[in-house]
Amino acid sequence: MKFLKTCLNSLWGLISFPFTGWKNLVFFLLSLPAVFALFLLGVFLSGGANPFLYQTEKDRDGPARVHETDIVYLEQGWDFAYRQKYYFTAQGSHIIPLDMALALESPSSEQLIFGADGTAVNKFGYLPYPSTDQNNDNMELGLNPMGLPVGFVEDIDRKGNSMLGINCAGCHASNMKIADRTVRIDGGAALGDFMGLVGEIDTALIVTMNNPEKRARYAVRRGIELDEAYAELEVASVERQAWQRRNRTEFPHGYSRVDAFGIIFNQVVARDMHLDTRGRHGNVQTPKAPASYPVLWDTPFMGRVQWSGGSNNLIGTDPLARNIGQVLGVFGGVEVTVQNSLPGYCSTPKRKNLELYNFWLQTLKSPKWDDPALKGILPDLDPELVTRGELIYNGKVPGDERRGTEACSSCHGVISDAWRNKEREDKQVCDVPISMVSHDTVKTDRELVDTARRQGALTGLLAGQKSQIKSGETLRARESYMLVLAEVIKGSFAGAYLSASCDGDVSPANLIATANTFGYFAKKAKQDKKQKEADKQKQSRALTSGGFALSPEDIERSRTHLTDARDILNYAEDHVDIPDASVELARANEMLALSNLERAYNNQGIAQHIAGVEPENPQLFRLDFETAQTNLARAKEIIARQNPEDGFSATAGFLDAANLKTAELNFQQAQDNMTPKPATKSMECRPTDIYSSFAYKARPLNGIWASAPYLHNGSVPTLYDILLPPADLKGNCRTDECRPSQFYVGSTQFDPVKIGFETEKTPNSSLLDTTLPGNRNSGHLFRQDLSHEDRMALIEYLKSL
Structure with a gap:
């Protein structure tokens, strides 16, 4: 064990090699067999293989396609193999044991939650997908043998237990009903009721435990005795009820939205930091900033991501760090401790799979209105209206030229079809233009940026430790929530490369892979230091x-x-x-x-x-x-x-x-x-000050027609409505037309005129009341002077993007 500890400590020392000299390398070499030492030295001197480019040709090409006749798929850059991998690859999310989830009935009926006709699909709006038993072509991939909805997966934990998990596709894939056809939008904004489904699972655990008839049926499905069924339901419900207490909201957030920041903070900054209470002695806060799910196309090529632009996307490690945070927020976990003999925290996110997700997204393209698969399903574009709309968008209508925010393009840049159709190898980070728009300018609901900038998080056992984010600084007793989250993610990121310390995997292959990775990071650290010096000189010249x-x-x-x-x-x-x-x-x-x-x-x-x-x-x-x-x-x-x-x-x-x-x-x-x-x-490629940003990110609007409802909080149902002013908080409209103050969300029936989804009440819909904090439909009051004809022309142009 002493040999192993010396070996692993020396491995970690490699990352700081450019700054600490040859000492760590010498100790490391002396602790290894000669052959492995020579290999490691070669890896280090070459800078190591880039761990983000390790995918094989099989990963890139995928096996034969799978055909589903009831879904219209668009040309978004993915074949069926890519699509299914995106739908059903685990990322380290552990909700409850999978066998339990498959045996659970709805609290209010005998209908299974995750059955073929389950409430996850029929009630909460998640996307059905045939199991391998129902679709022979799918068996070649071996994915989704249980017929789970899109985005729900079997996720194996570190102890080998099979858990129900959720992945990117659960929140970033959608269906729209156009006439009598169902069109899939990959990477689109999901319309499911996340909080509703989680509440259904958590309530079902308690109801099944206490209802003899439900518990009997559950035990039969599980093949266990009644007492054993009661015991496992009780154990699972303890953690799930703790989650509900942390994340109870003042009003239902409903379909198509979730307060991602609020839930991630409660999961990581509260639970994982052992500060899982409200008030002076804890970090739990009520989630009150529901947000629509952002679309994912082109995100690998933006300098900043998330609605607040608060996450950098500039170097190879940024997407992985961001996605680790996302996994921790949706039922992942991390063991935050200062007692580790090795740097980093053990955590559940699956690093290699998250790297694959980023690779797949690099090939995802925005949906096009004139996609050949939509011919005859959607009306053709009107070329004259598109031309007129483009002039309005760019503020170049003859005799009515616009400047500043009166031109849509001043915030929302445009990417060309030529760029869209490039191969992933020919695209670069920051190719996609974005603008950070101050809240003072856009004046939309401010709850999300307020949450992102929340101060006063207790740092607990990290207090007094050196910050991993703010170089040279010591963490105080209270810091911003975002900083504490970033500190934990940084530790989890480091732990993701030290599986020997978390899982006991000390195989030569794992040690070589770890050394390979650190060689890459050592070279990157050296390059980053050089870049910082160049930036300082550039700043000095500019000043x-x-x-x-x-x-x-x-x-x-x-x-x-x-x-x-x-x-x-x-x-x-x-x-x-x-x-x-x-x-x-x-x-x-x-x-x-x-x-x-x-x-x-x-x-x-x-x-x-x-x-x-x-x-x-x-x-x-x-x-x-x-x-x-x-x-x-x-x-x-x-x-x-x-x-x-x-x-x-x-x-x-x-x-x-x-x-x-x-x-x-x-x-x-x-x-x-x-x-x-x-x-x-x-x-757009500057590092973002994630601790004080008070702005929203404006991205290009390609594919905007397929991503209703609109604004960051989904408070405006259609593109037509976004061009209208809001009514006041009492519902009074001072013009001929206003944005609706209340509407129902949950329908997938597409409105091809106003561009959005139908807003009538249905059995499975939720009311969105824009007079409530977090739901406000205020702001974005640009081009309110447009006539109805010009609004329709602008919408026609937006459809063409």
Whole structure:
């Protein structure tokens, strides 16, 4: 064991090799047989094989296709083999033992939850899929022998137990009913009721345990005695009821939505950190930011992902770290401890499978309205309307040119069909343009960004430990929830490469694979350090170029000017013998000083922006739009009040006119800086400050026609409605048409005119009330001036993307 411990500790030391020298390598070499040592040295010197490119040709090509005659599949880049792997590959999610799940009846009937006709499909809207017994072609893959819905899988835990799990497809695949045909949207926003289904499972455990007839039928299905059935139901219900207590909501979030951040925080920052209570001594918070599921096409090629843009996607390890967090949030687990002899935490996420998911998504394309499979199912596009809509989208209608946020393209860039149809090898991260739009600009419901920025999480046993995220800093007793989550994910990420420490796998193959991975990371760490130095030099050049008033001395001079100007103004206002014009001159001087200070901060922010780093004063970088607007109005008022007979009028008028011009320029600059622009490659690929971001991500709208309902919280049912203003909280509409204040979600029947799903009440639907916090349909009030005809033209263009 001493040999093993020395070997593994030396392996871990390799990752810090560029910074600690040759010591770790020497100890490591001495602890291994000569052949393995020489192999490892070769791996290390070559930088190691990239662990994210290990897929075989079999993984890429897949076996023969499987045919399903009742589903219309689109040309989204996947064949049936890829599709089924995406649907049924485990990722490390453990809800309850699979045998128990398959034997559970609905609490209110004898219908099985996961049977062929189960409530998971018929009541909660998840997608049915034939088992291998029902579809002989499917047997070649050996996937889904139990006929589970899409996205539900058999997931084997570390002890070899077969568990019911959920994967990416459970939340990111959907069906839409167009006339009498069912169309599959791979990577689309799921319409299932996640919280409802989980509640059904958890209630069924208790009801079955306490209802003799249900328990008897359950025991027969399981092939066990009644007492044994009672015992296993009781054990399972303890954990499941704890989950329900953590994640109870103030109102049902319903179909097509879940508060992902809230649930992940409760699972990881509360439960896995052993702080599973509410109040002063725990980290449990009520989930109150329901979000629609984002579509997944093109995400591997964006610099940032998630609705808040709070997750980086820049280097090979970013997608894996993000997906580890996702697994931990949906019934995964991690053992957070500071007692490990090796770095990293043991956790359930399946690293290799998560890497495969990222690989598969690189080949996924957005659905097209004019897909050949939809010919005769959807109406043909109108070329003239598409052309008119494109002009509106880009703000280029002759005689009505638009700038800033009045043009859709200022936030939502456009990717070409040529790029869409490229092979994955020819696409790169950051090819897809995104914009981070401040909440002050878009003004949609703020609960999600508030949740993402939540402060005050207890750090528990991590308090006083060195941060793995913020280099050189020590974790305090309380930090932001996002930082604590990132710390745990980082530990889980490291543990994912140390299966020897978690599972006891000490086979030569596993040790070689671990060394191979660390060789890659050692090389990457060296490259990252070099890049940081280059970024520092770039920032330094940007901060001293372009004529910007950027130095601390410049800002301090501006502050002093403002203080002096205010002193003069106060003196002038307090002495009645001073002419009014002089008072006005002093007031103008104060405004000029204020403008100069704002401009200094703004220029500093611009330079930092050019340098590719977060501005030190992001709120001042944007400029206070309202202050600039007020200054402009005051300057105009001053000039209007000038008395031509006053001896000071000429001088005062001239200076005030100059000040007016300054105010106008500052106002325009404020307007420009508050206006989101299509992201440049350097902007969208900057590392994201995930701890303070107060913005929503705007992505290209290709495939938007197939991803209703709209806005991040799914509070607007159709594309047509998004172009209307919302009613007030009492339901009063001040225009001819408004967004609906209430509508039902759950139908998959597609509306090809307004572009969305039907909103009438059905037996399996939920009411979405937009007057409730988290459900607000406010904001995104762009192009409210469009006529009905122009709205339809814009929608026609959006359908064509």
